[in-house]
Amino acid sequence: MQSPPDIADRHDAVCVIGAGASGLAAIKNLREHGFAVDCYERETSVGGAWNWRHDRSPVYASTHLISSRPLTEFPDFPMPDSWPDYPHHSQVLSYLERYAAHFGLDDCIWFGTEVVSVVPAGEGRWDVTTQSTGGGSSRVQRYAGVVVANGHNWSPAEPAIEGEFRGGRVIHASAYKDPAMLRHRRVLVIGGGNSGCDIAVEAAQHADTVWHSTRRGYWYAPKYLFGRPADQVASRLLRWRLPLRTRQWLYRRTLALTTGDLTRYGLRKPDHQPYESHPIVNSQLAYYLGHGRITAVGDVTRFDGQSVELAGGKRIEPDLIITATGYAPRFEFLEPGLLDADADGRPDLHLHAFARKHPTLAVVGLLQPDAGLLPLAHWQSVAVARWLRLRAADPERATAVQQKESARPIRAWSRRQVVPTRRHWFEVDHVDYLRAVESLLREMETAT
Amino acid sequence: MIIRFEDWTDPVPPFEREVVSRLPEEEPTGKPPLLFVPGLGHGSWVWTNWLTQAAGRGFRAYAVTPRPGGDLRAHVHDVVQTAASLPRQAVLVGHGAGALTVAYALGRYPAKAAVLAAPVLDGWTTLGTALRANPFGTLPAVFGGRLGLNRRQLFGDKLPVERAAEYLERIDRVRPRRELITHKPAPDPVGAPPMLVVGSPDDRIVPRASLDRTAARYGGAPLLFPGMGHDLMLDEGWAEPIGAILDWLEKALLPGA
Numbered sequence: 001m002q003s004p005p006d007i008a009d010r011h012d013a014v015c016v017i018g019a020g021a022s023g024l025a026a027i028k029n030l031r032e033h034g035f036a037v038d039c040y041e042r043e044t045s046v047g048g049a050w051n052w053r054h055d056r057s058p059v060y061a062s063t064h065l066i067s068s069r070p071l072t073e074f075p076d077f078p079m080p081d082s083w084p085d086y087p088h089h090s091q092v093l094s095y096l097e098r099y100a101a102h103f104g105l106d107d108c109i110w111f112g113t114e115v116v117s118v119v120p121a122g123e124g125r126w127d128v129t130t131q132s133t134g135g136g137s138s139r140v141q142r143y144a145g146v147v148v149a150n151g152h153n154w155s156p157a158e159p160a161i162e163g164e165f166r167g168g169r170v171i172h173a174s175a176y177k178d179p180a181m182l183r184h185r186r187v188l189v190i191g192g193g194n195s196g197c198d199i200a201v202e203a204a205q206h207a208d209t210v211w212h213s214t215r216r217g218y219w220y221a222p223k224y225l226f227g228r229p230a231d232q233v234a235s236r237l238l239r240w241r242l243p244l245r246t247r248q249w250l251y252r253r254t255l256a257l258t259t260g261d262l263t264r265y266g267l268r269k270p271d272h273q274p275y276e277s278h279p280i281v282n283s284q285l286a287y288y289l290g291h292g293r294i295t296a297v298g299d300v301t302r303f304d305g306q307s308v309e310l311a312g313g314k315r316i317e318p319d320l321i322i323t324a325t326g327y328a329p330r331f332e333f334l335e336p337g338l339l340d341a342d343a344d345g346r347p348d349l350h351l352h353a354f355a356r357k358h359p360t361l362a363v364v365g366l367l368q369p370d371a372g373l374l375p376l377a378h379w380q381s382v383a384v385a386r387w388l389r390l391r392a393a394d395p396e397r398a399t400a401v402q403q404k405e406s407a408r409p410i411r412a413w414s415r416r417q418v419v420p421t422r423r424h425w426f427e428v429d430h431v432d433y434l435r436a437v438e439s440l441l442r443e444m445e446t447a448t
Numbered sequence: 449m450i451i452r453f454e455d456w457t458d459p460v461p462p463f464e465r466e467v468v469s470r471l472p473e474e475e476p477t478g479k480p481p482l483l484f485v486p487g488l489g490h491g492s493w494v495w496t497n498w499l500t501q502a503a504g505r506g507f508r509a510y511a512v513t514p515r516p517g518g519d520l521r522a523h524v525h526d527v528v529q530t531a532a533s534l535p536r537q538a539v540l541v542g543h544g545a546g547a548l549t550v551a552y553a554l555g556r557y558p559a560k561a562a563v564l565a566a567p568v569l570d571g572w573t574t575l576g577t578a579l580r581a582n583p584f585g586t587l588p589a590v591f592g593g594r595l596g597l598n599r600r601q602l603f604g605d606k607l608p609v610e611r612a613a614e615y616l617e618r619i620d621r622v623r624p625r626r627e628l629i630t631h632k633p634a635p636d637p638v639g640a641p642p643m644l645v646v647g648s649p650d651d652r653i654v655p656r657a658s659l660d661r662t663a664a665r666y667g668g669a670p671l672l673f674p675g676m677g678h679d680l681m682l683d684e685g686w687a688e689p690i691g692a693i694l695d696w697l698e699k700a701l702l703p704g705a
Binding site for chain 1: 450451452453455456457458460461462463528529531532533534535536537556557558638639640683
């Protein structure tokens with residue numbers, strides 16, 4: 001097909017959107033499989049969410065990893081073994097910068113360039129419109145494939161709370177940067193996820209008064225068990241292939257012996273089994289609850305001028321509210337149908353990565369694993385690269401693989417049962433997920 | 449291999465590795481760094497000649513000594529850690545049992561290219577050859593003792609006797625681990641790097657047939673330097689193999705090749 005004169009045809013090149021951790025892995029692995037790559041990054045440097053200089057970065061001064069180093073690093077580019085078990089966000093950024101430099105990825109990244117739209121151009125090809133971040137003239141280029149790696153932790157999901165709060169500021173956790181803003185404040189933290197718990201702990205160390213509002217009871221796992229990072233201990237249980245029921249029992253027993261019963265402090269009992277919600281890893285929350293520095297409260301029902309009404313009618317008067325209510329995935333440059341997204345914006349992708357009706361469109365890093373994301377993003381991008389390669393080299397075999405894959409039920413690679421909230425849309429068990437990717441890779445290997 | 453429980457549950461403990469380097473005077477353009485890995489009982493010192501030669505040709509050249517007493521897994525970890533610490537994607541060069549470490553490291557780290565020099569990749573053949581060439585040095589190692597290596601095994605006839613004696617003095621008598629013989633075949637390299645096998649038909653540790661097998665596994669034929677012993681980087685005429693390796697690298701990696 002002849003392309004119109006104003007569209008630059010990049011032939012077999014693949015477009016990667018975003019130069020965060022997932023985008024960098026995608027570039028590296030696509031190039032390793034022989035593809036030319038153009039990557040567009042709206043910021044002027046790599047690192048995505050992990051780069052605190054970026055507008056959309058959710059990290060704050062003291063952010064540390066909550067999964068330990070061996071479960072977080074790229075499998076083919078380990079973090080230095082002299083680093084701590086749980087590195088600081090600035091170390092993660094320097095790691096990503098070194099990854100980009102080591103594999104020479106910078107030379108195909110167009111910094112300060114936003115993707116405005118991605119439109120199918122027929123025959124599996126895509127017209128990608130880009131412009132300078134924040135405006136300027138736009139440009140259209142045609143690619144053989146598009147890999148979306150724009151992250152899913154940057155568009156704040158605001159809680160729907162009635163009424164108006166006039167007692168002070170209300171900010172989303174993504175805007176929380178430094179404990180200085182907590183000093184001398186009466187802080188209400190809304191949200192029981194990892195960010196909510198981490199910020200509640202920071203507030204306990206710096207603010208005057210802290211309320212922590214959660215909707216349901218959670219399982220609060222400590223960061224260390226038996227002197228080892230807890231995720232390394234948990235991996236051992238997976239290694240022994242213990243059945244889910246047994247692991248859930250062990251989890252409850254271990255928590256009973258370590259964190260102990262938190263209902264004493266007013267937290268609710270979890271309404272679900274362990275492994276049915278995204279794991280909360282926080283050793284300090286219980287500590288500060290026990291020291292009276294954090295007061296656990298229930299759901300916020302209404303804002304009412306100076307005060308906040310809680311479930312049960314109790315009222316409190318904070319002067320700073322931090323909503324740690326998570327993020328929503330956003331693909332503003334893609335027509336929702338391309339990702340089979342439903343009315344809520346939830347995409348339906350094979351392995352949370354492959355668009356079902358568009359074989360040359362994939363998303364990398366759209367996962368919420370019970371371990372670090374980087375290894376999964378790596379293997380996803382290897383699978384995407386190998387898939388695009390196979391499709392170009394042997395379309396017949398590729399179709400056969402696609403048919404076999406699409407018959408694979410979702411529960412084969414996604415978590416069996418989770419609390420049905422947006423927070424768990426992309427929840428996966430990293431070992432089950434990696435096994436599914438491994439079997440796909442193997443299938444493509446025998447195909448080539 | 450995607451599921452790596454061993455690394456997730458029992459990561460290899462950190463170690464302060466000895467890394468030596470020779471850097472070219474001018475900032476290299478487009479040439480990848482080289483990382484050399486010595487074999488059993490050999491330290492990074494054995495690479496001095498080759499490092500200098502490589503730096504002279506514009507390559508940043510490094511050598512790492514994997515932790516003494518470590519098993520294969522720890523040595524692979526040491527090599528991958530060192531490779532990942534280099535500024536650019538590196539070429540791995542292993543010698544002897546160090547080539548086995550490199551072959552395993554290639555399953556983890558996508559090297560720019562790799563060179564296996566006199567590689568000890570099929571252990572039983574190596575053991576048989578060593579037993580024939582030096583039964584009294586080799587036998588104790590079979591029963592958990594230390595490995596003795598003699599001049600005839602490591603060097604050709606042309607190397608002056610005093611120099612050979614000096615080198616032999618510096619080589620540690622280590623206790624080889626059983627896995628040097630019993631290990632599984634090395635994994636397929638990730639990222640399909642160009643591979644080169646070099647050796648000598650007169651090597652009395654790695655026989656010619658073994659070199660052919662290893663080279664064939666990586667889809668090629670070995671580059672041979674007749675008359676030299678096992679220690680290609682120390683033996684008389686050491687400049688020839690490194691020269692050939694650098695020629696091959698330039699041809700295999702530079703754009704337009």
